[in-house]
Amino acid sequence: MKFAHSFSQLLQEEDFPADWQAAAIRYGQLKKCIKKVQSELLDLGLTVEVLKRLVEEAESPIVKYMFDGTVHSFQPKLVLTIDAVNGIPPDPNLPEDTRQSLENLVRRKLGKEEVETKDVSSSLLSKTKPHVEPKSIRTVEITLFSDSEFFHLLTSEITSLEALQSRSESEIRSHVLQLGQSVTAVAAPKLPNNKSDLYPWREIFRIYLECGIFFSNLEIESHQERTVEKATERLTFFADEIRRLGIQAKFKNPYSPSLFKMFLSVNMDVLRVMRFRDINRTAMTKILKKFDKRTALGVRQAFPIFITPTGPLASHLSKAICHTLCTSLLNVIPQLDDYLCPICSSISIKPVRLSCSHIFCVRCLVKLQRANKDPCPMCRSKCVLSADSGNLDVGLYNFLKQYFPKEVKIKQAENEREVAIEHWRNIHSESCQIRLPFFMGKHCTMVGCLGEASNLLGHTSFQ
Numbered sequence: 001m002k003f004a005h006s007f008s009q010l011l012q013e014e015d016f017p018a019d020w021q022a023a024a025i026r027y028g029q030l031k032k033c034i035k036k037v038q039s040e041l042l043d044l045g046l047t048v049e050v051l052k053r054l055v056e057e058a059e060s061p062i063v064k065y066m067f068d069g070t071v072h073s074f075q076p077k078l079v080l081t082i083d084a085v086n087g088i089p090p091d092p093n094l095p096e097d098t099r100q101s102l103e104n105l106v107r108r109k110l111g112k113e114e115v116e117t118k119d120v121s122s123s124l125l126s127k128t129k130p131h132v133e134p135k136s137i138r139t140v141e142i143t144l145f146s147d148s149e150f151f152h153l154l155t156s157e158i159t160s161l162e163a164l165q166s167r168s169e170s171e172i173r174s175h176v177l178q179l180g181q182s183v184t185a186v187a188a189p190k191l192p193n194n195k196s197d198l199y200p201w202r203e204i205f206r207i208y209l210e211c212g213i214f215f216s217n218l219e220i221e222s223h224q225e226r227t228v229e230k231a232t233e234r235l236t237f238f239a240d241e242i243r244r245l246g247i248q249a250k251f252k253n254p255y256s257p258s259l260f261k262m263f264l265s266v267n268m269d270v271l272r273v274m275r276f277r278d279i280n281r282t283a284m285t286k287i288l289k290k291f292d293k294r295t296a297l298g299v300r301q302a303f304p305i306f307i308t309p310t311g312p313l314a315s316h317l318s319k320a321i322c323h324t325l326c327t328s329l330l331n332v333i334p335q336l337d338d339y340l341c342p343i344c345s346s347i348s349i350k351p352v353r354l355s356c357s358h359i360f361c362v363r364c365l366v367k368l369q370r371a372n373k374d375p376c377p378m379c380r381s382k383c384v385l386s387a388d389s390g391n392l393d394v395g396l397y398n399f400l401k402q403y404f405p406k407e408v409k410i411k412q413a414e415n416e417r418e419v420a421i422e423h424w425r426n427i428h429s430e431s432c433q434i435r436l437p438f439f440m441g442k443h444c445t446m447v448g449c450l451g452e453a454s455n456l457l458g459h460t461s462f463q
Contacts, residue, residue, distance in 0.1 A: 004028050007283055016276055023160045024276075025283040030154060031290065036146035038294045044142070045101040051296035054102075062102070065297040067151070067306045074306075076151055078142040078297075082106055106140060150291070151303065154284070158307060161280055168273045173324045175266050179259065180329040186253040187333055189402045198403065200250045202333045204242060204260070209330065211238045213267065214322050225319070228275045235267055263329075270321050334403045339396075342378060347404055349411045353393040356381040362392075363415050 004027045011021050041051070046063075054063040064079045080102065187201045210217070213234040216224055226234065242248065242260075251257055288300040341348045343364040350362040358378040360368075365387060374382045401408050 003286055004031065007279070010279060014275060016272070020164065020276055023164050025157050025161070025280050025287070026153070027283050027287060030150060030287045033146060033150035033153065034291050034294050037144065037150060037291070040144050040146050041295060044105055046105070048294065048296045050101050055296060055298060065299065065302070067303070071155065071307055076144070076147045078144060080106065080140045080142065082138060082140055105142070154287070155307065158284065165273060165277060169320055172266060172269050172273070172321055175269070176321070176324050177328050179262055179266060180332050182255065182259050183329065184332045186256050186259065191253070195253045197251050197253045197256045198333070200247050200256065202335065203247055205330050205333050206335060207241055208238055213238060214270070228271060228278055231274070232271055235271065239264060336404060336407060339400060339404070347400060347407045347411050349397070349400060349408050349415070351393045351396045351400065352387060352391045354387055354391060355383040359393065359396070361411070363418065
């Protein structure tokens with residue numbers, strides 16, 4: 001199946017909106033323009049074989065095809081390099097038929113009668129020249145007409161596609177911002193009637209980040225952008241994983257199910273824009289390849305760079321949308337991994353911020369001070385032993401209690417248990433008798449454990 005037909009069929013099968021299909025690259029019309037360019041070159045005696053010799057096989061390119069001007073106003077032109085004295089190409093190794101074609105072309109362009117009077121001997125003489133002085137070289141510009149039609153049409157369509165991509169990006173970003181506000185409302189830590197969906201949404205976003213739908217989250221893959229096919233596969237896996245874990249059944253707020261559907265819909269919109277971009281980028285690549293095949297002018301690499309340094313229809317959409325997703329949606333639900341103590345790998349309760357700005361839980365810091373270790377475990381700054389109750393980050397502590405109530409409760413219970421065991425060991429080492437009254441009542445144990453930890457950090461209670 002020819003690409004023109006498959007391209008048109010693919011646009012219809014993907015069910016793109018009508019305005020999207022109207023903005024797609026008109027592959028068939030561009031093919032007709034290529035035929036005109038080829039016919040115009042043949043009229044000048046520049047067949048594909050001749051141009052290949054001039055561009056690829058000559059010692060230095062005798063023919064150069066370039067774009068003069070800017071993206072908004074440019075003129076493609078064919079530039080010939082000739083000898084300023086006798087009007088023939090400077091390369092002595094060109095075949096005679098190629099040389100004759102160029103001489104005829106120069107004769108038409110410059111109208112030099114002296115070129116017309118040259119015989120075969122002068123051509124043979126020119127072949128024996130070992131070197132042509134730079135001062136005897138000149139260039140002749142040959143302006144075509146049909147190539148301007150081709151490239152201006154292609155440029156116009158690429159501009160329309162990029163404008164469409166920008167509009168789609170703005171619409172998706174707007175939906176993401178609205179979704180972020182709605183999720184913030186239903187996942188607020190304290191809602192009436194205990195209707196907060198903080199933990200289900202946190203689990204959804206955690207799995208979403210781990211799936212790496214649009215970008216690989218593996219360093220070995222350099223966090224590269226995924227193909228549309230791979231991104232679709234990862235999004236399907238994400239939806240299946242949410243369904244398998246039954247997370248939607250844990251929703252308490254009646255608005256959360258519809259918000260989750262909206263979240264999936266936003267991701268599908270991103271995939272659809274990426275798919276449309278890739279289809280048109282393939283069409284552009286193929287039409288430029290066909291242009292080179294019919295003309296041998298080598299525009300497949302030069303034209304995309306001329307249009308924009310990063311290449312037309314660049315893959316910045318997924319990067320921009322992912323940035324918006326992370327900053328305006330995923331970050332509205334704090335993730336536990338961002339608040340773990342670097343030493344014990346559990347939530348940093350109570351968080352102590354050292355003078356070097358690194359944060360540790362109070363229990364790990366107490367252990368470091370007991371061991372008389374002054375260097376920070378992260379940056380080696382000597383600031384551990386100087387830490388006291390003033391280093392307690394009260395704002396962060398209240399934040400953690402608000403957004404991670406379950407984890408805070410578990411960590412505090414572990415701290416109490418650990419300190420109680422330490423007390424028991426200390427008492428047992430002093431005497432074989434166990435003084436049971438110390439363990440009478442949970443409150444007494446908690447006061448004892450946190451009191452000891454706080455005393456080691458400046459004799460001020462963290463309670």
